[in-house]
Amino acid sequence: QSALTQPRSVSGSPGQSVTISCTETSSDVGGYNYVSWYQQHPGKAPKLMIYDVRKRPSGVPDRFSGSKSDNTASLTISGLQPEDEADYYCCSYAGSYTWVFGGGTKLTVL
Amino acid sequence: QITLKESGPTVVKPTETLTLTCTFSGVSLSTSGVGVGWIRQPPGKALEWLAVIYWDDDGHYSPSLKKKVTITKDTSKNQVVLSMTNMDPVDTATYYCVHIELVSAFHIWGQGTMVTVSS
Numbered sequence: 590q591s592a593l594t595q596p597r598s599v600s601g602s603p604g605q606s607v608t609i610s611c612t613e614t615s616s617d618v619g620g621y622n623y624v625s626w627y628q629q630h631p632g633k634a635p636k637l638m639i640y641d642v643r644k645r646p647s648g649v650p651d652r653f654s655g656s657k658s659d660n661t662a663s664l665t666i667s668g669l670q671p672e673d674e675a676d677y678y679c680c681s682y683a684g685s686y687t688w689v690f691g692g693g694t695k696l697t698v699l
Numbered sequence: 700q701i702t703l704k705e706s707g708p709t710v711v712k713p714t715e716t717l718t719l720t721c722t723f724s725g726v727s728l729s730t731s732g733v734g735v736g737w738i739r740q741p742p743g744k745a746l747e748w749l750a751v752i753y754w755d756d757d758g759h760y761s762p763s764l765k766k767k768v769t770i771t772k773d774t775s776k777n778q779v780v781l782s783m784t785n786m787d788p789v790d791t792a793t794y795y796c797v798h799i800e801l802v803s804a805f806h807i808w809g810q811g812t813m814v815t816v817s818s
Contacts, residue, residue, distance in 0.1 A: 640804035
């Protein structure tokens with residue numbers, strides 16, 4: 590049972606914006622600001638899209654942004670493109686050098 | 700450029716011990732702050748963090764798998780080894796090797812290796 594809850598699916602049309610939430614459901618996660626987001630296309634390894642809540646690795650389009658309020662982190666994708674269709678996972682540092690992942694969200698670009 | 704590649708058996712029998720090797724380049728596990736870890740993903744399911752080992756040989760484990768998993772490193776060979784005992788069909792998954800610095804995020808991933816547990 591994941592300590593991070595994500596919606597199972599979200600969808601949007603090209604050009605629109607979508608937001609994927611990631612809610613900490615366990616106090617064990619501890620509210621650290623080490624939240625990261627990963628994009629995974631079918632049959633591929635996950636790719637880091639956001640780290641430390643809102644930082645973007647080099648090469649990730651600025652259409653991808655992250656935020657956090659209280660116990661919920663969010664990934665927003667603006668100007669949706671067909672290639673954004675993928676599974677997205679949030680991850681949080683849970684203290685004592687352990688990490689927890691969310692259950693994943695399937696993004697469909699209509 | 701950091702790259703990681705997993706290697707090991709594709710099929711193991713129930714109760715056997717799985718040994719996976721991660722061979723990496725572009726980074727040294729003797730550099731302060733550097734870590735290499737393992738994450739798995741059962742078919743059609745979510746990612747699960749398993750373990751990480753740091754430059755100082757400090758290993759850390761998922762609380763739910765702590766008794767089953769061991770992670771070691773060979774700095775001279777640029778390798779990290781994951782061992783999982785008493786394998787069960789529920790351990791069938793793609794196993795990924797990942798690079799991390801301190802506790803921030805898993806910046807670089809290997810391609811993954813699929814392991815099936817079946818008699």
